[in-house]
Amino acid sequence: MLSLVRQFVRLLTGKVDASEFALGIFFGVMLAMVPTREVDPATGFLGWNGAWLTLLAACLVLRASLPMTLVTALLVEPLERLALGRASFEVGRTLLDDVLPQAFGAGAAVRLPSWQLHTYWGLGSLVLGLALALPLSLGALFVLRRHLPAWRERLGRNRLVRLLGSSFLFRPIKWLLR
């Protein structure tokens, strides 16, 4: 937990810009919403949901803030457990049964089965996740672009923050996360 706080503080006081924060929020929401395991047995990628693995790879390759991704995912996960998971399932059921043409579900099952888009939960979580993640990350982008420099300046003057951020242990991580 202390390490997480250290990294988070360094990011706030460092060169991470608003878009990286926004991407972190986006991927945090998506990774928490989409199920990790395959929903339909024997159609995933080595037992994992291909869509979740793709999101994770995209998050690592794109310059999304990893601490922000983690924090967002940890915040959204309980909500997903409480209500959003059930809501995802219902959204997926409505889409596959009543809204989308049958060719979509059948095509997804045959051509891209590992993504689990042919399952109620798999499709619903992606759609609902996007519906939550896009406005959240865009809103964060808008707010952070306006206020991040001021926050950094204020935090940069704080002695405790300077102490936490100067540890040599985190320099390689900083390079990787750049």
Place this chain on the structure above:
Amino acid sequence: MIRPPIRKGFLAITAFVVAAGTLGLVLGADRLFAYALRTWGPYAFLGQPVDFADSELAVLAGDAEVRELLVGTPEQPMLEVGRAALELSLPALLAGRLRVEDASLERTVLHLVVKEDGTLAFDPGPPPPEVQEADPLPPPEKPLPKQENRDLVQIVTEFWRRYQHYRPYYERLGGLFGGGDDEEEAGPAPLRFPGKPEYVAVAQAVAEGEPSGGFFVDHAGVVEFSWQTLDERTGEPILPALESFSMQVDRVGWAPDDVTAPAEWSGRALLGVGGELSFLLVQPRDGSPNTLQVEAVSLPIDEIADLAKWSFPYRIQGGEFDVTMDELRFADDLLEGEIQVELRNARLMPRRVSPPVLGVEPKEFCRLLNSALQRSPVRFVIRLGGTPSAPTFSVENDTDLADLLGGAVADEVRRRADAFVEEKKGELQERLQEELQDRLGDEAADLLGGQAEEALGNLLGGKKGPKRKR
């Protein structure tokens, strides 16, 4: 300054790991392959050790080769292969399909030994008592003789029945079809929201049935195959020695779209003691029935009957037999064709367990058959019908055994007479013509000319021969 939204460090590390892994795989492929063969090979051969002189794996070409493969120990080998080679299609592999372009086994020797206690040499024996007590093996349908007195058919059948029943145990031990000593993995925790539409399940089932992917063999062959068998109870071989055996498999499996030719399995064997066996199985891809041709000629009965001397309800000695299946056609809902079995110079004797045949007591049946066999070969024609899962059999003239045997003899006599007439027809025709010419003189022959020849030719059922010139 705007930075590109890519994490270069992460990409660099990923690329390095992938490149190092690929390089390691290419450079160390042979060693990895050899290690994998020695480690996992025994799981494919009932726990027998696997060793070989040399192995090669070309990852990028998709080729693998093993030379001087030995399964078992040098003192007690189970299988020896001079060269085993496999050529896979790499593009197909990358697309998720396994396509064997060529596979071959050369100089293969199978060692089959029945020990003095009447078990196969590679049989790991029955499971420990606690396993047997937990799940006892049901008794066989027919009582079997003591283990040490069983024939090969009974030994193999009983071994296979035990293996199937205690399969989980044998697979943990290192069974025929993989397994290993890993504990069974606990199933994954149940999902919170499983489910998919019914039409998706239908689409998946249809896609699975489409012959578009999976496993396909372009060509595979076994050449110079032989076996060495020994029954330690008698010191005699179990099976007649093979002089040669070869087998080919072509276009078998889920064919790619560009393959429309039928799948074919064919083989030919020559026995060292005489006799020949060949077969051809054709599986068309246009929905028409499969066809099977089998021809076994002059198989020595004494060499083969021992395999099933206690399984077959009659004792049979001496002579030879042929088995012919001209074109057996079969599909899921169809079975048609006939099997011809011809016995020559054989002698049948009843056993205590011999059942009556077509209402005739065993002794009488043997007397009739032996009497018929003394005169000439006896041929039975068994007609097949129904479906492969519910076949029907009918024997020609099966209403009466004497008719059956008489008919078999009469058929043979007729066949031989026809062959004799066919062979002698030309000669008779020529002799008759010469006789005519001698008796009537050249004038008469010239006068009648072609008319006489035509008349004689028609009389004998032959074609008109060329005019003789003097």
